[in-house]
Amino acid sequence: MTYATGSLRTTLDNGVTVISERLPGRRSVALSLTVGNGSRDQAVDENGFAHLLEHMLFKGSTERDGDALNAAMESLGGTINAFTDRESTVFHGTVLAEDAAEAFTLLTELLTKPRFDHADLRLEKRVVAQEAAMAAEDVEDWVQERALAEIWGAHPLAWPVLGNAQCIRSASRKRLQAYHQRVLAESPLIVTAVGEVEHAALCAWGAAAFRGPRHGTRATMSAPQFHGGQKRLRRAQAQQAHLIWMAPACSVAAEDYLAYVVANAILGGGTASYLFRELREKRGLAYQVFSHLDPLRDCGEWTLYAATPGAQQAQAAEAVAEVLATLLEHGPRPEDMAWAKRSLRIQLLLGQEDAEIRMSRLTRQWLYLGRLIPVEESLQTLAAVDADAVWRVLRKAWTERFELMCLPTRR
Secondary structure (H helix, E strand, O other), X not given: OEEEOOEEEEEOOXXXXXXXXXXXXXXXXXEEEEEOOOHHHOOHHHOXXXXXXXXXXXXXXXXXXXXXXXXXXXXXXXXXXXXXXXXXXXXXXXXXXXXXXXXXXXXXXXXXXXXXXXXXXXXXXXXXXXXXXXXXXXXXXXXXXXXXXXXXXXXXXXXXXXOOHHHHHHOOHHHHHHHHHXXXXXXXXXXXXXXXXXXXHHHHHHHHHOOOOOOOOOOOOOOOOOOOEEEEEEEOOOOOEEEEEEEEOOXXXXXXXXXXXXXXXXXXXOOOOHHHHHHHHHOOOOOEXXXXXXXXXXOEEEEEEEEEOHHHHHHHHHHHHXXXXXXXXXXXXXXXXXXXXXXXXXXXXXXXXXXXXXXXXXXXXXXXXXXXXXXXXXXHHHHHOOHHHHHHHHHHHHOOOEEEEEEEOOO
């Protein structure tokens, strides 16, 4: 058992990791089941199975149909939900402490006992197709997906989480069941609870709920190779020019991870950042402009985004290039380091006030790092980040980049 700022961690005989953090005085529990399997862990002919499976798990179990499941979720306050991303699938909810056992039973029933009804599968294929169509209409999301496809090439990280339409249409009940069984057997599984919760009870629930054979070790996949370059395209739905720059970034476990986090804040992570001040406040070129860092288990990407009127796209692109050139040539100023580190420290401490954020943080630490990190350690590491480290990661990342410009269709 491992201790970290009140956190408890146990690995059960069935391979499930149980993490809890008791917050006395709370009346609620934030609870999650995290499967270390996402869209990047699919085979090429399974592109979209991870997301489709998430949909199917809410359509009923071998013990109750979809209506009964929905009624059970609503009786707990309607907060039970799930999401799939590129490296995990998470089932989560926040409930009253008195309902924690029932919520855990419901979550594990969703995950381990799906009924995979043929009619439900046909229905959910249509629902997923509608979800994909909605995403395609959002130009910002669509441009982001196009950029990811360019930088990661043939690697599964380039695939949309929503999947490939042909793969989803051809998904059979038998193949989806086999995929589900493989995911449960081979993927890391983490149970996390924060709030008014007893660790021993959580362990007992986890031991009883997961009895099938599982080794929790996924197949090793090579890290992708980043591809730089430039691309320009037009989209009928675009009302503005959408500009994206992407650069290779760090993994979650990288030694200089927090240097990247500080650099991202300074570059475009808030209203005091270089990009926001230059493009919006000084030049009025973009209402929305930001920088986003997405670290993964063996790599990462760093994205800059701006939306600007089509007639101003050249000015906006030039302004972004000037911001990057300034930071790469001179590095951050002392005042940049001061506000960025103070802001990040406050965000970390305020996050400790939110049970769901604490739950997600603990889960992510174990999934990516294999250990739980006390908040004090994170604060010390953040405080130790200096301007030279930030300057170094900026130059390391943005020496190579991909630039994509999506313009409105000519009238």
